[in-house]
Amino acid sequence: MRKKRKGSDTDPCPNLTNFLSSTHNSRSSAITSHYSLEDYTRLKKRCKEDANEESGVSYKSRLAGIATAPPCGISSLVTPGRGLKRKIGCIDVATQMGRKNKIENDYASGDTIGHGKFGSVWLCRSKVSGAEFACKTLKKGEETVHREVEIMQHLSGHPGVVTLQAVYEETECFHLVMELCSGGRLIDKMFEEGDPCSEHRAANILKEVMLVVKYCHDMGVVHRDIKPENILLTTAGKIKLADFGLAMRISNGQNLTGLAGSPAYVAPEVLLGKYSEKVDIWSAGVLLHVLLVGRLPFQGDSLEAVFEAIKNVELNFHTGIWQLISKPARDLIGRMLTRDVSARITADEVLRHPWILFYTERTLKTLKSKMKNQGGGHSQQLAIAPKLKSDRNRIENRSLSESSCPLSLSDSCEPEDQDDCGLVDALATAISHVRISEPKRSRVCGPTGPIEQQCSSNMKANNLCKAF
Numbered sequence: 001m002r003k004k005r006k007g008s009d010t011d012p013c014p015n016l017t018n019f020l021s022s023t024h025n026s027r028s029s030a031i032t033s034h035y036s037l038e039d040y041t042r043l044k045k046r047c048k049e050d051a052n053e054e055s056g057v058s059y060k061s062r063l064a065g066i067a068t069a070p071p072c073g074i075s076s077l078v079t080p081g082r083g084l085k086r087k088i089g090c091i092d093v094a095t096q097m098g099r100k101n102k103i104e105n106d107y108a109s110g111d112t113i114g115h116g117k118f119g120s121v122w123l124c125r126s127k128v129s130g131a132e133f134a135c136k137t138l139k140k141g142e143e144t145v146h147r148e149v150e151i152m153q154h155l156s157g158h159p160g161v162v163t164l165q166a167v168y169e170e171t172e173c174f175h176l177v178m179e180l181c182s183g184g185r186l187i188d189k190m191f192e193e194g195d196p197c198s199e200h201r202a203a204n205i206l207k208e209v210m211l212v213v214k215y216c217h218d219m220g221v222v223h224r225d226i227k228p229e230n231i232l233l234t235t236a237g238k239i240k241l242a243d244f245g246l247a248m249r250i251s252n253g254q255n256l257t258g259l260a261g262s263p264a265y266v267a268p269e270v271l272l273g274k275y276s277e278k279v280d281i282w283s284a285g286v287l288l289h290v291l292l293v294g295r296l297p298f299q300g301d302s303l304e305a306v307f308e309a310i311k312n313v314e315l316n317f318h319t320g321i322w323q324l325i326s327k328p329a330r331d332l333i334g335r336m337l338t339r340d341v342s343a344r345i346t347a348d349e350v351l352r353h354p355w356i357l358f359y360t361e362r363t364l365k366t367l368k369s370k371m372k373n374q375g376g377g378h379s380q381q382l383a384i385a386p387k388l389k390s391d392r393n394r395i396e397n398r399s400l401s402e403s404s405c406p407l408s409l410s411d412s413c414e415p416e417d418q419d420d421c422g423l424v425d426a427l428a429t430a431i432s433h434v435r436i437s438e439p440k441r442s443r444v445c446g447p448t449g450p451i452e453q454q455c456s457s458n459m460k461a462n463n464l465c466k467a468f
Protein backbone atom coordinates (compact mmCIF):
# COMPACT_ATOMS: atom_id res chain seq x y z
CA MET A 1 0.00 0.00 0.00
CA ARG A 2 1.44 3.36 -0.91
CA LYS A 3 1.36 6.30 1.38
CA LYS A 4 0.75 8.97 -1.14
CA ARG A 5 1.22 11.98 1.04
CA LYS A 6 4.83 11.01 1.55
CA GLY A 7 5.55 11.16 -2.15
CA SER A 8 4.56 12.66 -5.42
CA ASP A 9 3.42 11.88 -8.88
CA THR A 10 5.20 14.85 -10.27
CA ASP A 11 8.77 13.74 -9.91
CA PRO A 12 9.22 10.01 -10.06
CA CYS A 13 12.92 9.97 -9.27
CA PRO A 14 13.89 12.46 -6.59
CA ASN A 15 17.57 12.70 -5.93
CA LEU A 16 18.10 10.42 -3.01
CA THR A 17 21.76 11.29 -2.90
CA ASN A 18 21.09 15.01 -2.48
CA PHE A 19 18.38 14.32 -0.01
CA LEU A 20 20.46 11.97 2.01
CA SER A 21 23.57 14.10 1.99
CA SER A 22 21.61 16.94 3.55
CA THR A 23 21.49 14.93 6.75
CA HIS A 24 25.07 13.74 6.53
CA ASN A 25 27.93 14.87 8.74
CA SER A 26 25.74 16.24 11.47
CA ARG A 27 24.98 14.97 14.90
CA SER A 28 21.37 14.69 13.83
CA SER A 29 22.35 12.14 11.22
CA ALA A 30 23.44 9.83 14.02
CA ILE A 31 19.93 9.40 15.29
CA THR A 32 17.39 10.53 12.71
CA SER A 33 15.67 8.60 10.03
CA HIS A 34 13.94 10.98 7.68
CA TYR A 35 13.02 8.88 4.74
CA SER A 36 10.22 6.36 4.74
CA LEU A 37 10.63 2.94 3.23
CA GLU A 38 7.57 3.49 1.15
CA ASP A 39 9.17 6.51 -0.47
CA TYR A 40 12.16 4.38 -1.23
CA THR A 41 10.21 1.46 -2.63
CA ARG A 42 8.04 3.71 -4.73
CA LEU A 43 10.98 5.65 -6.05
CA LYS A 44 12.84 2.48 -6.89
CA LYS A 45 9.81 1.07 -8.67
CA ARG A 46 9.14 4.19 -10.65
CA CYS A 47 12.73 4.70 -11.56
CA LYS A 48 12.88 1.08 -12.63
CA GLU A 49 9.93 1.65 -14.92
CA ASP A 50 11.54 4.75 -16.34
CA ALA A 51 14.82 2.94 -16.72
CA ASN A 52 13.10 0.30 -18.80
CA GLU A 53 11.92 3.03 -21.12
CA GLU A 54 15.35 4.58 -21.34
CA SER A 55 17.57 1.65 -22.16
CA GLY A 56 21.05 1.59 -20.75
CA VAL A 57 20.27 3.73 -17.71
CA SER A 58 19.89 1.83 -14.47
CA TYR A 59 17.47 3.01 -11.84
CA LYS A 60 20.33 3.30 -9.42
CA SER A 61 22.18 5.77 -11.58
CA ARG A 62 18.97 7.72 -11.99
CA LEU A 63 18.35 7.70 -8.28
CA ALA A 64 21.73 9.26 -7.87
CA GLY A 65 21.15 11.99 -10.39
CA ILE A 66 17.79 13.69 -10.07
CA ALA A 67 16.19 16.49 -8.07
CA THR A 68 14.85 16.83 -4.55
CA ALA A 69 12.31 15.47 -2.08
CA PRO A 70 8.83 15.22 -3.58
CA PRO A 71 5.87 17.48 -2.89
CA CYS A 72 2.56 15.90 -1.97
CA GLY A 73 -0.13 15.15 -4.49
CA ILE A 74 -3.11 12.97 -5.22
CA SER A 75 -2.74 9.59 -6.77
CA SER A 76 -4.45 9.11 -10.07
CA LEU A 77 -4.86 5.46 -9.23
CA VAL A 78 -7.15 5.99 -6.28
CA THR A 79 -10.54 7.58 -6.59
CA PRO A 80 -10.78 10.37 -4.05
CA GLY A 81 -13.30 9.63 -1.37
CA ARG A 82 -13.32 5.87 -1.87
CA GLY A 83 -14.49 4.12 1.28
CA LEU A 84 -14.83 7.47 2.93
CA LYS A 85 -18.36 7.38 4.23
CA ARG A 86 -17.95 4.10 6.03
CA LYS A 87 -14.70 5.15 7.69
CA ILE A 88 -15.46 8.73 8.46
CA GLY A 89 -18.98 8.00 9.60
CA CYS A 90 -17.81 6.50 12.87
CA ILE A 91 -15.48 9.42 13.51
CA ASP A 92 -18.37 11.84 13.26
CA VAL A 93 -20.12 9.98 16.02
CA ALA A 94 -17.04 9.70 18.16
CA THR A 95 -16.03 13.31 17.84
CA GLN A 96 -19.54 14.68 17.93
CA MET A 97 -18.60 17.02 15.13
CA GLY A 98 -20.57 17.18 11.91
CA ARG A 99 -18.38 16.55 8.90
CA LYS A 100 -20.43 19.07 6.97
CA ASN A 101 -19.36 21.70 9.44
CA LYS A 102 -16.52 23.90 8.28
CA ILE A 103 -13.42 23.97 10.43
CA GLU A 104 -13.19 27.75 10.19
CA ASN A 105 -16.58 28.05 11.88
CA ASP A 106 -15.24 26.31 14.96
CA TYR A 107 -11.51 27.04 15.04
CA ALA A 108 -9.31 30.04 14.37
CA SER A 109 -6.14 29.08 12.54
CA GLY A 110 -2.68 29.94 13.88
CA ASP A 111 0.97 29.35 13.04
CA THR A 112 2.40 26.28 11.42
CA ILE A 113 3.92 24.09 14.12
CA GLY A 114 5.26 21.13 12.22
CA HIS A 115 5.93 19.73 8.81
CA GLY A 116 5.37 16.25 7.51
CA LYS A 117 6.05 15.17 3.97
CA PHE A 118 2.34 15.52 3.29
CA GLY A 119 2.17 19.20 4.23
CA SER A 120 1.98 20.84 7.60
CA VAL A 121 0.45 20.78 11.03
CA TRP A 122 -0.85 24.07 12.33
CA LEU A 123 -2.02 25.58 15.54
CA CYS A 124 -5.74 26.29 15.95
CA ARG A 125 -7.88 27.72 18.71
CA SER A 126 -11.45 26.71 19.54
CA LYS A 127 -13.82 29.62 19.04
CA VAL A 128 -15.99 28.22 21.79
CA SER A 129 -13.55 27.33 24.57
CA GLY A 130 -10.45 29.22 23.50
CA ALA A 131 -8.43 26.03 23.93
CA GLU A 132 -5.51 25.41 21.58
CA PHE A 133 -5.17 22.34 19.37
CA ALA A 134 -2.95 21.03 16.60
CA CYS A 135 -4.58 20.52 13.21
CA LYS A 136 -3.18 18.11 10.67
CA THR A 137 -4.52 18.42 7.14
CA LEU A 138 -4.43 15.26 5.05
CA LYS A 139 -5.12 15.21 1.35
CA LYS A 140 -7.71 12.67 0.33
CA GLY A 141 -7.01 10.00 -2.16
CA GLU A 142 -4.93 7.37 -0.48
CA GLU A 143 -6.35 4.64 1.67
CA THR A 144 -3.58 5.29 4.18
CA VAL A 145 -5.14 8.66 4.88
CA HIS A 146 -8.49 7.07 5.70
CA ARG A 147 -6.72 4.45 7.73
CA GLU A 148 -4.78 7.02 9.73
CA VAL A 149 -8.00 8.81 10.62
CA GLU A 150 -9.77 5.58 11.48
CA ILE A 151 -6.90 4.22 13.59
CA MET A 152 -6.45 7.48 15.49
CA GLN A 153 -10.12 7.39 16.32
CA HIS A 154 -9.82 3.75 17.36
CA LEU A 155 -6.92 4.49 19.74
CA SER A 156 -7.88 7.95 20.88
CA GLY A 157 -8.50 8.20 24.62
CA HIS A 158 -5.34 6.51 25.88
CA PRO A 159 -3.10 8.96 27.76
CA GLY A 160 -0.14 7.98 25.59
CA VAL A 161 -1.87 8.59 22.27
CA VAL A 162 -2.48 12.04 20.82
CA THR A 163 -6.21 12.56 21.34
CA LEU A 164 -8.29 13.16 18.25
CA GLN A 165 -10.66 15.99 19.07
CA ALA A 166 -12.54 16.37 15.80
CA VAL A 167 -12.39 15.55 12.12
CA TYR A 168 -13.55 17.86 9.32
CA GLU A 169 -13.98 16.72 5.80
CA GLU A 170 -13.63 18.91 2.72
CA THR A 171 -13.72 17.95 -0.93
CA GLU A 172 -9.96 17.57 -1.13
CA CYS A 173 -8.85 16.88 2.41
CA PHE A 174 -9.49 16.01 6.03
CA HIS A 175 -8.59 18.23 8.94
CA LEU A 176 -7.68 16.31 12.06
CA VAL A 177 -8.00 18.47 15.15
CA MET A 178 -5.74 16.91 17.78
CA GLU A 179 -4.61 17.53 21.29
CA LEU A 180 -1.70 19.98 21.18
CA CYS A 181 1.65 18.61 22.32
CA SER A 182 3.47 21.80 23.22
CA GLY A 183 6.59 20.05 24.52
CA GLY A 184 7.81 19.30 20.98
CA ARG A 185 9.29 16.09 19.68
CA LEU A 186 11.46 13.68 21.63
CA ILE A 187 14.08 13.86 18.90
CA ASP A 188 14.46 17.60 19.42
CA LYS A 189 14.88 17.14 23.16
CA MET A 190 17.59 14.60 22.43
CA PHE A 191 19.40 17.08 20.18
CA GLU A 192 19.09 19.86 22.72
CA GLU A 193 20.67 17.74 25.38
CA GLY A 194 23.36 16.40 23.09
CA ASP A 195 24.52 13.56 25.32
CA PRO A 196 23.10 10.11 25.83
CA CYS A 197 20.43 9.86 28.53
CA SER A 198 21.08 8.48 31.95
CA GLU A 199 19.75 4.95 32.37
CA HIS A 200 17.13 6.33 34.71
CA ARG A 201 15.70 8.61 32.06
CA ALA A 202 16.09 6.12 29.25
CA ALA A 203 14.14 3.55 31.26
CA ASN A 204 11.37 6.03 32.04
CA ILE A 205 11.10 7.14 28.43
CA LEU A 206 11.08 3.56 27.21
CA LYS A 207 8.47 2.57 29.75
CA GLU A 208 6.13 5.35 28.59
CA VAL A 209 6.67 4.40 24.97
CA MET A 210 6.11 0.72 25.67
CA LEU A 211 2.91 1.38 27.57
CA VAL A 212 1.50 2.98 24.43
CA VAL A 213 2.94 0.31 22.17
CA LYS A 214 1.37 -2.37 24.37
CA TYR A 215 -1.94 -0.53 24.21
CA CYS A 216 -1.72 -0.34 20.40
CA HIS A 217 -0.94 -4.05 20.18
CA ASP A 218 -3.75 -4.92 22.59
CA MET A 219 -6.04 -2.86 20.37
CA GLY A 220 -4.87 -4.75 17.30
CA VAL A 221 -2.78 -1.95 15.84
CA VAL A 222 0.83 -2.05 14.67
CA HIS A 223 2.33 1.45 14.49
CA ARG A 224 5.17 0.55 12.10
CA ASP A 225 6.97 3.86 12.50
CA ILE A 226 8.15 4.10 16.10
CA LYS A 227 10.97 6.64 16.22
CA PRO A 228 11.75 9.74 18.29
CA GLU A 229 10.42 11.99 15.52
CA ASN A 230 6.98 10.51 16.12
CA ILE A 231 7.05 10.75 19.89
CA LEU A 232 5.66 14.08 21.06
CA LEU A 233 5.74 15.61 24.50
CA THR A 234 3.18 17.58 26.45
CA THR A 235 4.22 20.69 28.38
CA ALA A 236 4.42 18.47 31.45
CA GLY A 237 6.85 16.20 29.59
CA LYS A 238 4.42 13.30 29.14
CA ILE A 239 4.93 11.17 26.08
CA LYS A 240 2.36 10.95 23.29
CA LEU A 241 2.70 8.65 20.34
CA ALA A 242 1.81 10.41 17.08
CA ASP A 243 1.76 9.85 13.32
CA PHE A 244 -0.35 6.78 12.66
CA GLY A 245 0.13 7.27 8.93
CA LEU A 246 1.76 3.86 8.55
CA ALA A 247 -0.24 2.07 11.24
CA MET A 248 -2.14 -1.08 10.35
CA ARG A 249 -4.82 -3.16 12.01
CA ILE A 250 -3.72 -6.70 12.72
CA SER A 251 -5.49 -9.69 14.20
CA ASN A 252 -3.93 -12.42 16.33
CA GLY A 253 -1.47 -14.51 14.39
CA GLN A 254 -1.90 -12.44 11.25
CA ASN A 255 1.11 -11.32 9.27
CA LEU A 256 1.60 -8.01 7.55
CA THR A 257 3.44 -7.53 4.30
CA GLY A 258 4.84 -4.54 2.47
CA LEU A 259 7.77 -2.26 3.12
CA ALA A 260 6.84 0.37 5.65
CA GLY A 261 8.73 2.30 8.28
CA SER A 262 11.78 4.47 8.53
CA PRO A 263 14.99 2.80 7.35
CA ALA A 264 17.14 3.10 10.45
CA TYR A 265 14.34 1.86 12.69
CA VAL A 266 12.94 -0.87 10.50
CA ALA A 267 12.99 -4.47 11.67
CA PRO A 268 14.86 -7.05 9.58
CA GLU A 269 11.71 -9.10 8.92
CA VAL A 270 10.10 -6.08 7.24
CA LEU A 271 12.89 -6.23 4.69
CA LEU A 272 12.17 -9.91 4.20
CA GLY A 273 8.50 -9.21 3.55
CA LYS A 274 6.40 -10.84 6.28
CA TYR A 275 6.04 -9.49 9.79
CA SER A 276 3.91 -8.87 12.86
CA GLU A 277 3.49 -6.35 15.68
CA LYS A 278 6.98 -7.35 16.87
CA VAL A 279 8.39 -4.81 14.40
CA ASP A 280 7.42 -2.10 16.89
CA ILE A 281 9.54 -3.80 19.55
CA TRP A 282 12.56 -3.75 17.25
CA SER A 283 12.04 -0.05 16.48
CA ALA A 284 11.69 0.70 20.20
CA GLY A 285 14.95 -1.24 20.70
CA VAL A 286 16.62 1.07 18.18
CA LEU A 287 15.18 4.00 20.13
CA LEU A 288 16.62 2.58 23.36
CA HIS A 289 20.02 2.23 21.69
CA VAL A 290 19.87 5.89 20.64
CA LEU A 291 18.83 6.96 24.13
CA LEU A 292 21.61 5.04 25.83
CA VAL A 293 24.54 5.61 23.50
CA GLY A 294 23.45 8.56 21.37
CA ARG A 295 23.64 6.91 17.98
CA LEU A 296 21.78 4.54 15.72
CA PRO A 297 22.77 0.89 15.91
CA PHE A 298 22.55 0.13 12.20
CA GLN A 299 24.13 2.54 9.79
CA GLY A 300 25.67 2.74 6.39
CA ASP A 301 26.54 4.98 3.48
CA SER A 302 23.45 4.06 1.49
CA LEU A 303 20.03 2.65 2.13
CA GLU A 304 21.23 -0.72 0.88
CA ALA A 305 24.12 -0.61 3.37
CA VAL A 306 21.76 0.27 6.22
CA PHE A 307 19.46 -2.60 5.28
CA GLU A 308 22.43 -4.91 5.06
CA ALA A 309 23.48 -3.81 8.56
CA ILE A 310 19.97 -4.36 9.89
CA LYS A 311 19.96 -7.86 8.47
CA ASN A 312 23.50 -8.91 9.34
CA VAL A 313 25.51 -6.71 11.69
CA GLU A 314 26.06 -8.24 15.11
CA LEU A 315 26.11 -5.62 17.84
CA ASN A 316 28.74 -5.96 20.53
CA PHE A 317 27.42 -4.97 23.93
CA HIS A 318 30.67 -5.84 25.71
CA THR A 319 33.02 -3.15 24.52
CA GLY A 320 33.33 0.62 24.38
CA ILE A 321 30.54 2.66 25.88
CA TRP A 322 28.50 -0.47 26.61
CA GLN A 323 30.89 -1.25 29.46
CA LEU A 324 29.50 1.83 31.16
CA ILE A 325 25.95 0.61 30.87
CA SER A 326 24.36 -1.82 33.28
CA LYS A 327 24.01 -5.46 32.33
CA PRO A 328 20.20 -5.44 32.59
CA ALA A 329 20.02 -2.52 30.15
CA ARG A 330 22.21 -4.44 27.73
CA ASP A 331 20.17 -7.55 28.32
CA LEU A 332 16.94 -5.74 27.48
CA ILE A 333 18.24 -4.11 24.34
CA GLY A 334 19.61 -7.45 23.19
CA ARG A 335 16.17 -9.01 23.63
CA MET A 336 14.50 -6.20 21.71
CA LEU A 337 17.02 -6.20 18.89
CA THR A 338 17.05 -9.91 18.29
CA ARG A 339 16.40 -10.97 14.71
CA ASP A 340 14.65 -14.12 15.83
CA VAL A 341 11.11 -12.77 16.00
CA SER A 342 9.84 -15.55 18.24
CA ALA A 343 12.65 -14.84 20.72
CA ARG A 344 12.08 -11.08 20.59
CA ILE A 345 10.23 -10.01 23.69
CA THR A 346 6.72 -8.56 23.67
CA ALA A 347 5.71 -5.09 24.84
CA ASP A 348 4.36 -6.61 28.04
CA GLU A 349 7.63 -8.42 28.67
CA VAL A 350 9.61 -5.24 28.11
CA LEU A 351 7.47 -3.56 30.74
CA ARG A 352 8.20 -6.37 33.19
CA HIS A 353 11.90 -6.48 32.45
CA PRO A 354 14.04 -6.01 35.60
CA TRP A 355 15.78 -2.94 34.20
CA ILE A 356 12.48 -1.16 33.58
CA LEU A 357 11.14 -2.22 36.96
CA PHE A 358 14.30 -1.13 38.71
CA TYR A 359 14.14 2.41 37.41
CA THR A 360 10.41 2.92 37.42
CA GLU A 361 8.87 1.04 40.36
CA ARG A 362 8.75 3.02 43.56
CA THR A 363 9.19 -0.02 45.80
CA LEU A 364 12.40 -0.88 44.04
CA LYS A 365 13.67 2.65 44.31
CA THR A 366 13.14 2.49 48.04
CA LEU A 367 14.95 -0.82 48.17
CA LYS A 368 17.77 0.65 46.14
CA SER A 369 18.23 3.62 48.43
CA LYS A 370 18.14 1.32 51.48
CA MET A 371 20.84 -0.83 49.94
CA LYS A 372 22.90 2.22 49.16
CA ASN A 373 22.57 3.49 52.71
CA GLN A 374 23.75 0.13 53.97
CA GLY A 375 26.71 0.28 51.63
CA GLY A 376 25.45 -2.70 49.63
CA GLY A 377 26.00 -0.89 46.38
CA HIS A 378 29.73 -0.58 46.76
CA SER A 379 30.39 -4.25 47.20
CA GLN A 380 28.54 -4.92 43.98
CA GLN A 381 30.45 -2.51 41.78
CA LEU A 382 31.40 -3.72 38.37
CA ALA A 383 35.05 -3.64 37.57
CA ILE A 384 34.87 -0.60 35.36
CA ALA A 385 37.98 1.32 34.51
CA PRO A 386 37.92 4.44 36.69
CA LYS A 387 38.30 6.78 33.76
CA LEU A 388 35.39 5.28 31.85
CA LYS A 389 33.26 5.33 34.96
CA SER A 390 34.01 8.97 35.64
CA ASP A 391 33.33 9.83 32.00
CA ARG A 392 29.94 8.27 32.28
CA ASN A 393 29.21 10.14 35.50
CA ARG A 394 30.33 13.38 33.95
CA ILE A 395 28.08 12.82 30.95
CA GLU A 396 25.13 11.95 33.11
CA ASN A 397 25.59 14.76 35.57
CA ARG A 398 25.89 17.25 32.75
CA SER A 399 22.78 15.85 31.07
CA LEU A 400 20.83 16.24 34.22
CA SER A 401 21.96 19.69 35.20
CA GLU A 402 21.66 21.16 31.72
CA SER A 403 18.34 19.68 30.87
CA SER A 404 16.57 20.52 34.15
CA CYS A 405 14.78 17.28 33.53
CA PRO A 406 12.45 18.45 30.75
CA LEU A 407 11.19 14.91 30.25
CA SER A 408 9.59 14.56 33.62
CA LEU A 409 7.85 11.36 32.64
CA SER A 410 6.74 9.48 35.68
CA ASP A 411 9.68 10.01 37.97
CA SER A 412 11.87 12.74 39.26
CA CYS A 413 15.44 13.00 38.11
CA GLU A 414 17.29 13.01 41.37
CA PRO A 415 21.06 12.92 41.08
CA GLU A 416 21.18 10.12 43.65
CA ASP A 417 19.11 8.06 41.26
CA GLN A 418 21.91 8.07 38.77
CA ASP A 419 23.18 4.82 37.46
CA ASP A 420 25.15 2.52 39.61
CA CYS A 421 25.88 -0.37 37.35
CA GLY A 422 26.79 -2.80 40.09
CA LEU A 423 23.71 -2.02 42.11
CA VAL A 424 21.47 -2.22 39.08
CA ASP A 425 22.98 -5.54 38.13
CA ALA A 426 22.58 -7.01 41.58
CA LEU A 427 19.04 -5.82 42.13
CA ALA A 428 17.86 -6.58 38.66
CA THR A 429 19.16 -10.12 38.95
CA ALA A 430 17.26 -10.51 42.19
CA ILE A 431 14.13 -9.00 40.66
CA SER A 432 14.32 -11.27 37.67
CA HIS A 433 13.89 -14.25 39.97
CA VAL A 434 10.87 -12.77 41.67
CA ARG A 435 8.97 -10.79 39.10
CA ILE A 436 9.04 -12.91 36.00
CA SER A 437 7.17 -16.17 35.93
CA GLU A 438 8.99 -19.31 34.83
CA PRO A 439 7.48 -19.79 31.38
CA LYS A 440 8.09 -16.14 30.62
CA ARG A 441 11.55 -16.22 32.12
CA SER A 442 12.63 -18.90 29.80
CA ARG A 443 11.75 -16.53 26.98
CA VAL A 444 12.63 -13.25 28.58
CA CYS A 445 15.63 -14.04 30.66
CA GLY A 446 17.03 -17.11 29.02
CA PRO A 447 20.65 -16.93 28.03
CA THR A 448 21.40 -15.13 24.83
CA GLY A 449 24.70 -15.53 23.16
CA PRO A 450 26.92 -12.52 23.36
CA ILE A 451 26.01 -10.06 20.68
CA GLU A 452 29.21 -9.71 18.82
CA GLN A 453 31.08 -7.37 16.61
CA GLN A 454 29.83 -3.87 16.19
CA CYS A 455 29.57 -2.27 12.80
CA SER A 456 32.76 -0.34 12.38
CA SER A 457 30.95 2.49 10.64
CA ASN A 458 29.08 3.14 13.89
CA MET A 459 32.26 4.42 15.37
CA LYS A 460 33.00 6.96 12.67
CA ALA A 461 31.37 10.27 13.39
CA ASN A 462 31.54 11.36 9.76
CA ASN A 463 29.98 8.21 8.48
CA LEU A 464 26.85 8.20 10.54
CA CYS A 465 23.61 7.45 8.90
CA LYS A 466 24.42 8.91 5.52
CA ALA A 467 21.45 7.15 4.04
CA PHE A 468 18.84 9.10 5.89
Ligand SMILES: Nc1ncnc2c1ncn2[C@@H]1O[C@H](COP(=O)(O)OP(=O)(O)OP(=O)(O)O)[C@@H](O)[C@H]1O
Nearest residue numbers: 114115116117118121134162178179180181243245
Ligand atom coordinates in the same frame (compact mmCIF):
# COMPACT_ATOMS: atom_id res chain seq x y z
N1 LIG B 1 -0.58 16.93 18.15
C1 LIG B 1 0.48 17.65 17.83
N2 LIG B 1 0.93 18.63 18.62
C2 LIG B 1 2.02 19.37 18.31
N3 LIG B 1 2.73 19.17 17.19
C3 LIG B 1 2.35 18.20 16.36
C4 LIG B 1 1.22 17.39 16.62
N4 LIG B 1 1.08 16.48 15.61
C5 LIG B 1 2.10 16.73 14.77
N5 LIG B 1 2.86 17.75 15.19
C6 LIG B 1 4.06 18.30 14.53
O1 LIG B 1 3.93 18.12 13.13
C7 LIG B 1 4.97 17.26 12.64
C8 LIG B 1 4.43 16.37 11.52
O2 LIG B 1 3.39 15.58 12.04
P1 LIG B 1 3.23 14.04 11.66
O3 LIG B 1 4.46 13.31 12.12
O4 LIG B 1 1.95 13.55 12.20
O5 LIG B 1 3.18 14.18 10.10
P2 LIG B 1 3.68 13.19 8.98
O6 LIG B 1 3.67 13.84 7.66
O7 LIG B 1 2.89 11.95 9.04
O8 LIG B 1 5.17 13.01 9.41
P3 LIG B 1 6.29 12.18 8.70
O9 LIG B 1 6.62 12.89 7.43
O10 LIG B 1 7.40 12.21 9.71
O11 LIG B 1 5.71 10.83 8.49
C9 LIG B 1 5.46 16.50 13.86
O12 LIG B 1 6.76 16.08 13.70
C10 LIG B 1 5.29 17.53 14.96
O13 LIG B 1 6.39 18.42 14.96
